[in-house]
Amino acid sequence: MPELPEAETIVRGIRSAVSGRRIEDVEVLHRDVLVVAPTRLRKGLAGRRIAGAERRAKNILLEMDDGSVVWINLGMTGSVLALPRPPRTSPARARYGPVATHPAVVFLLGDGTDLVFDDSRRFGTIRHLDAPTSEARSRTFGPEPLTDEFTPAGLWDGLRVSRAPVRSWLLDQRKLAGVGNIYANEALFMARIHPARRACTVRRHEADALHHTLRSVLSDAVRAEGTTIRDYRNAQGGEGKYGRELKVYGQEGSPCIRCSSIVQRVVFGDRSAFLCPTCQPRRAVARRTQNIGLT
Template sequence: MGRSWKKWYSGYSESQHTPGERVPELPEAETIVRGLRTTIVGERIRRVEVLHTDILRQPKLIFSKRVRLRRINGIERRGKNVLLVLNEGWVIKVNLGMTGRLLPFSRPPRGAERPTHSAVRLRFLSGALLVFDDTRRFGSMEALTSAEWNERSNQMGPEPLGSTYQVSHLLDGLQRSSSPIRSWLLDQKRIAGVGNIYANEALYLADIHPQRQSRSVTRNEAKALYRSLRSVLRDAIKAGGTTIQDYRNTDGDKGEYAGQLSVYGREGKPCYRCNSGVQRIVFSNRSAFYCPSCQPRRRNK
């Protein structure tokens, strides 16, 4: 951890994205987790500095008491959440919201490298520190017991890349819902970690219109969606996530998956498969991108 970390995400382009959209999604969170594993695991928290209490989901004194002098034993991800796993059964749950950044430093940053919107600092006994920086302050941090976290986790849907997640789970969930399928995919209680970017991409690859009623999806379509969703998420992780505007990983590099997007953010541009113009619609306060030829609107059940 001999360098300072540049900002990895500072928001959406307002001209292209609608209110209510959030990042990071599963691939971006996973990329951040993998970066933090190589930098702060093994560190022990000496002091907590809270500059903006609205980031915390509990009183400052409780948060500080729960994490002070704890050792960071591991970094994990659940859905879009980054988890700092501490010793003695404690967990710091971090939700990065729209513009949150977790920035590890090997020494206190100075001058231009100092984060400008620091909300919480975890200072370590080694002299290193982790800064939670958040421009819009939609992110959050919370210190939980393992039991408290497990209760939260149990309320979330399964991990789409989990070894136990099968086509049957996806199909069963879809058949129980009358929601538009894009909305179903974004519901974290149904499936964890999928956001708007990858939902749009997976539906395109599966030839399913984003407004199709979930229960109208056939078994074969569910199989196609299962494959496309897992493929898109895995490819995005390999690419380090998607840079929409200013996203960076913990090495300061852009996510490279934006160059592989088939429909997301490509309104009016030709479909790569049929040359029809990609269309954009807004529902549930979010943009959906699709090809009208490859993803025709079929009658709902």
């Protein structure tokens, strides 16, 4: 599932291609991804100019010249690609070649670019919101972990009052914006925290370590243009390169890179968690022995 790094990579990839461009029309190929009537979407966007592209949590935001905002949630398998407009004579699934084989909605821009929302499983969504509604929706998300609003003290304050598993707390978008299962598992491994531990058992020094590893893992993943497990593509159709850096996610049965214990996969909260049973004990580790490095 695309997370913060994947959404950020897409936004950076489309920003120059869409900013200042006028939307000529909107082609809806699969209306089930729309949280708005197709006719209303087309009427509201045709002739409008895109003022800019931003990200909020795992969402891609197209800011329009009238203050309204198109919210694109990538769901499980979504991508947004800026591609040269091909002839409309070929079937939709073959139109863009191998980079976009499941186009759901296409924004036709005035310069001949197609902004394609491609989603094979169609769990993603598109909303068109006026400015007040968009701002209200944005406020439902927690702090952005790569900004100054995300602090060690703020993380600690949130964790210590929750009895939820710490991995579940990290995935709650109301608590922290944009973190998903891949990067939560990686950050918890780097911080030596078991994902099933109750959040309230995390000590202050562990919260400080987790703050550091979250920012480090997410920053590195953004630089690598995200992680392609199966479906994710960047705005030009390329794969993310962070998959080769994964320490525990999807690595069950492999030796831990720190201690050579076997990485395990466990399921709770209807999702797989990946961990090293030696580096991430179920009980807190004393501060004097904790080391968040790889040695």
